[in-house]
Amino acid sequence: MADPQKRLETMLAKLKEKEMRITPQRLAVLKILSESCEHPSVERIYEQVRGDFPTTSLATIYKTIILLKEIGEVLEIGFSDGSSRYDGNKPYPHPHLICTICKTIIDPDSDSLKDVTAELSRETGFRITSHRLDFFGICSGCQKNR
Amino acid sequence: MADPQKRLETMLAKLKEKEMRITPQRLAVLKILSESCEHPSVERIYEQVRGDFPTTSLATIYKTIILLKEIGEVLEIGFSDGSSRYDGNKPYPHPHLICTICKTIIDPDSDSLKDVTAELSRETGFRITSHRLDFFGICSGCQKNR
DNA sequence: TTTTCTGCAAATGCTTTGCATGGGA
DNA sequence: TCCCATGCAAAGCATTTGCAGAAAA
Numbered sequence: 291m292a293d294p295q296k297r298l299e300t301m302l303a304k305l306k307e308k309e310m311r312i313t314p315q316r317l318a319v320l321k322i323l324s325e326s327c328e329h330p331s332v333e334r335i336y337e338q339v340r341g342d343f344p345t346t347s348l349a350t351i352y353k354t355i356i357l358l359k360e361i362g363e364v365l366e367i368g369f370s371d372g373s374s375r376y377d378g379n380k381p382y383p384h385p386h387l388i389c390t391i392c393k394t395i396i397d398p399d400s401d402s403l404k405d406v407t408a409e410l411s412r413e414t415g416f417r418i419t420s421h422r423l424d425f426f427g428i429c430s431g432c433q434k435n436r
Numbered sequence: 437m438a439d440p441q442k443r444l445e446t447m448l449a450k451l452k453e454k455e456m457r458i459t460p461q462r463l464a465v466l467k468i469l470s471e472s473c474e475h476p477s478v479e480r481i482y483e484q485v486r487g488d489f490p491t492t493s494l495a496t497i498y499k500t501i502i503l504l505k506e507i508g509e510v511l512e513i514g515f516s517d518g519s520s521r522y523d524g525n526k527p528y529p530h531p532h533l534i535c536t537i538c539k540t541i542i543d544p545d546s547d548s549l550k551d552v553t554a555e556l557s558r559e560t561g562f563r564i565t566s567h568r569l570d571f572f573g574i575c576s577g578c579q580k581n582r
Numbered sequence: 583t584t585t586t587c588t589g590c591a592a593a594t595g596c597t598t599t600g601c602a603t604g605g606g607a
Numbered sequence: 608t609c610c611c612a613t614g615c616a617a618a619g620c621a622t623t624t625g626c627a628g629a630a631a632a
Binding site for chain 1: 585586588590591596607
């Protein structure tokens with residue numbers, strides 16, 4: 291995981307460079323995304339931002355994310371069901387390991403794509419059932435709670 | 437590519453097994469999907485089916501695809517923008533090579549995931565710009581037409 | 583002060599649903 | 608004949624858009 295503080299600074303610098311304004315709402319979204327290990331959904335970001343700024347609208351979250359996508363500071367992980375999750379900590383393509391039950395998304399350590407399925411399964415306790423470069427599976431927690 | 441004829445038979449057998457009816461519209465959708473090299477969109481399938489059955493509705497195409505997904509006879513390739521493409525010829529996870537300009541989707545031959553990016557780029561003329569297990573890039577045709 | 587951003591509400595656009603009719607088996 | 612599938616239109620829903628007021632710079 292990249293240093294959230296540095297990520298935030300990078301994002302802020304990029305916004306300033308593009309002469310875009312740093313509003314409290316935007317700052318809140320940037321903070322959440324720069325610290326994200328959980329790869330939050332729009333809805334999740336919305337809830338968190340509303341904790342600090344109760345009048346924030348969903349539209350603002352969407353607009354901010356569209357903005358960040360345009361300047362390459364957030365990675366969108368879109369799914370077939372139309373839902374999307376976001377990674378502002380590592381905004382570049384990298385493998386994901388996704389639990390199809392609890393929807394947890396983690397970033398595996400492996401850089402190589404060779405024999406990754408077996409390797410990831412062993413290291414994380416996931417049972418791999420599908421893939422994409424995104425690997426889908428069931429995390430160890432969900433395997434126990436069945 | 438799998439033999440379209442056999443794929444069609446497999447799909448039909450599965451429908452019968454589940455006691456689902458084989459209607460002309462469904463048969464048309466199955467045929468298109470079993471022969472798909474182009475990984476058609478719902479809209480594309482709709483247009484083709486309407487060639488033979490002009491009264492067919494979009495809802496029927498959607499319902500048929502949902503059905504096929506449930507019985508594992510079609511692979512959905514969903515994108516961040518909400519659009520989806522379908523593969524009924526190889527309804528199991530496999531790598532895709534996607535042109536971000538003309539939206540062509542092809543199935544590369546390689547089975548290994550090692551050094552695939554460079555390999556695919558060389559073999560197909562794509563310039564790889566992103567990936568997923570789905571690899572995104574620009575196909576040779578679009579590189580020429582710039 | 584200027585220009586951009588916010589937040590509300592309305593508009594989109596794709597997908598799903600409900601239901602009466604039609605058609606497989 | 609009995610159900611299931613079709614096709615139309617309406618409903619859903621996540622996302623986008625338009626615009627007047629608010630607030631960065």
